[in-house]
Amino acid sequence: QVHLVESGGGVVQPGTSLRLSCVASGFTFAISPMHWVRQAPGQGLEWVAFISSDAKTDSYADSVRGRFTISRDNSKNTLYLQMNSLSVEDTAVYYCARDAEGGSFDYWGQGAQVTFSS
Amino acid sequence: SYVLTQPPSVSVAPGKTARIPCGANNIGGESVHWYQQKPGQAPVQVIYDTSDRPSGIPERFSGSKSGSTATLTISRVEAGDEADYYCQVWDGVVEQRFFGGGTKLTVL
Numbered sequence: 001q002v003h004l005v006e007s008g009g010g011v012v013q014p015g016t017s018l019r020l021s022c023v024a025s026g027f028t029f030a031i032s033p034m035h036w037v038r039q040a041p042g043q044g045l046e047w048v049a050f051i052s053s054d055a056k057t058d059s060y061a062d063s064v065r066g067r068f069t070i071s072r073d074n075s076k077n078t079l080y081l082q083m084n085s086l087s088v089e090d091t092a093v094y095y096c097a098r099d100a101e102g103g104s105f106d107y108w109g110q111g112a113q114v115t116f117s118s
Numbered sequence: 119s120y121v122l123t124q125p126p127s128v129s130v131a132p133g134k135t136a137r138i139p140c141g142a143n144n145i146g147g148e149s150v151h152w153y154q155q156k157p158g159q160a161p162v163q164v165i166y167d168t169s170d171r172p173s174g175i176p177e178r179f180s181g182s183k184s185g186s187t188a189t190l191t192i193s194r195v196e197a198g199d200e201a202d203y204y205c206q207v208w209d210g211v212v213e214q215r216f217f218g219g220g221t222k223l224t225v226l
Contacts, residue, residue: 037215044220045204047215057213095160095161101149101170102151103151103210103215104149104151104163111160
C-alpha cells in the first residue's frame, strides 16, 4: 500500500527558511518522479515543483523558482523541499504527490502545514 | 502555459447528473486529469488521461473532452460526492503542471 508522509511544517517568520520532508513507502521510490503541490487557506491547488526519479531534472512554478529547491534521497525513500526567503504568500498546506500517467498525480500525502507568525 | 477555467460552484439534486466543465483555449491535444477533495483531506484522483478511471473509483465518474472543454460527469449523484473538484493538465515541454481553480459540488 502506497504511503506518503510529510513532515517539517511549522510556524515561520518572513524571510526565514524551512525544509519539508516526505517519506515514501509501498512502492519503488527510486523509479518514481515526484512533486510538491500546495494549497493556501481556502484556495485551490497550486503545483510547486517536480523532480525526476534520478534527480537529474527538476522544474518549478514561477511563484517559487529561485527560492525553493526540490531534492530527493533514493537511499532513504525521501523527498525534500527546501524553502528559502519565505513570504506570507507561501502560507499553505504542502502535499507531496507521485507522478503518474499523462503527467497526473496518483497518490498524495496528507500534507504539511506552513504558517506565518504575526 | 495553461489557464484552466472552472465554474466556482455546481449544484445538483441527489440521483441526478452533475457536469463540471474545465475550459482552456489550448488543451485540444492534452490529457486532462480530475481530482476530488473533501474538507480537511488530501485530493484523490478520480479521472486520468481525460476519460480513464483509477481502480476503486465508481463507474458513476466519467470524463470527456470536446474541443477546448473537458468535462467531469458524475451520474446518480450521492451526498458523499459533495466536494471540491479540480482539473489538471501537464505541459511536457517545460515539465510543469497546471490546475483549474476548482469547482465546489453541492448536493442539494
